[in-house]
Amino acid sequence: MVTARRGKAGVLSAREAEPVLRGSGDALPPLVLAAGEEDFLRERLVRAFREGAEAEGAEFQRLEGDALDAETLAGTLATLSLFGGARRIWIREGSKMAGGVEEALIAWAGAPAEGTFVLVTTARNVDELKFLGTLAGLAVTVTCRLRGGEGLQWAEVIAREEGVKLPGATIEAVYRSAPDLLSFRQEMRKLAARAEPDGRVPPQALDALRAARAGASVERWAQAVLAGSAAEARRETEALAQEGLGGTQALWALAECALGALEPQSFYYRxxxxxxxxxxxxxxxxxxxxxxxxxxxxxxxxxRDSDLAQALVQNVRRAIRG
Structure with a gap:
């Protein structure tokens, strides 16, 4: 691990970066790059960055990388805070910025403005794109990937934060059956809603969770939308709605299937x-x-998020029929 200091490139783990992003601007690097496919870790870092802004009364702004132009970004980075304080800017979809936008960000990173802090997030890994590699040389990089037993360690953190008391073996069983940590967190929130005041989970709540997992799945829904009959797609969509699933989970389940078809070696295996x-x-x-x-x-x-799955069924099936 390379120690990160203000104005210097370096590498931090997500655990190390979280308190830094939540802290004051005195210890915050001007540019942080959070790169990797684990959505939960990126979301957690963004939340810490936002909470840090709120704690010190800094201005917070979100920019969409895939909708940015170079002039807008340069102007935003050069603009002073309305109240003369610090500014925190989150750039989402950092790997989808146009060439001119990338150049504007790199130019700023070479001589960052005092009191302005930028967090760039992307699901791509640093070594996948030349731009990200260049940016990493100017930023503190946080690798948003799970290695070894880190996933289970985060699952235990999630269970604790959601106020759920479960045996370690039960946490591991739920984690192994969830496609990712965001899905695992959703399962913990379902259990928290059924838990006793002290956090203990009744056996019937675990039984209900197992039944729900058997009854609805965004992966099975995606398969029905892409390759099943209209009746199968409708049945799986209804199952998602009954379990409170769908929304952006369904959106990205479809995206991952499509990306897997286009880039099987670099994406789908994940x-x-x-x-x-x-x-x-x-x-x-x-x-x-x-x-x-x-x-x-x-x-x-x-x-609305609740309407997303149904809209995707209609539009995606129409699109693939040509």
Whole structure:
């Protein structure tokens, strides 16, 4: 591990970075790059970054990397805070920025403005893109990937934070059956809603959780949408709704199937539990187009999260039929 200091490039683990991002600007690096496929870790770092802004009264701004232009970014980075204090800027989808935007960010990182702090997040790994490698040389990088037993360690942290008291073996069993840590956290929240005041979970609550996992799955839903009949897609969509699943989970289950068809070696292996649906490159790109359209509609408030799965069923099936 390379020690990170203000103005110096370095590497931190997610555990090390979290208190730094939540802390004051005195110890915060001007630029932090959170890169890797684990959504839970990136979300956690963003939350810490936002909480740090709130704690010190700093201005907080979110930018979408895939919708940025160079002039807007340069202007944002050069703008002084309305109240003369610190500014924290979160750039989401950092790997999807246009070339000119990348150059503007690199130029700023070479001589960052005092009192301005930037967090860039991306699901891509640093070694996958030349731009990310260049940025990592100017930033403190946080690797958002799980190694060895880190996933189970985070699962135990999640259970504790959600106020759920479970035996270690039970936590591990639920974790092993969940596709990722965000899904595991959702399961812990379901158990927390049924737990006793002291956090202990009644056996019937665990039975209900096992039944729910058997009854609904975003992976099975994605498979039905992409390769099943209309009746199968409708049945799986109803199962998701009954269990309170779907939304962005469903969105990215489809995206991962499509990306797996386009880049099987560099992407798909990461989610071994995802539905293995055979898609031609043309159909995979059509699916991704619908996913990105739905994601944009969600961000703009044009669609509710609860309506996402049903809309995707209609639009994706229509798109892959050509």
């Amino acid at each position: 989610r071994a539990g995802r539905a293995n649906v055979s898609l031609t490159p043309k159909k995979a790109r059509a699916v991704l187009d619908q996913v990105y359209r739905a994601d944009r509609a969600l961000k703009r408030g044009e669609m």
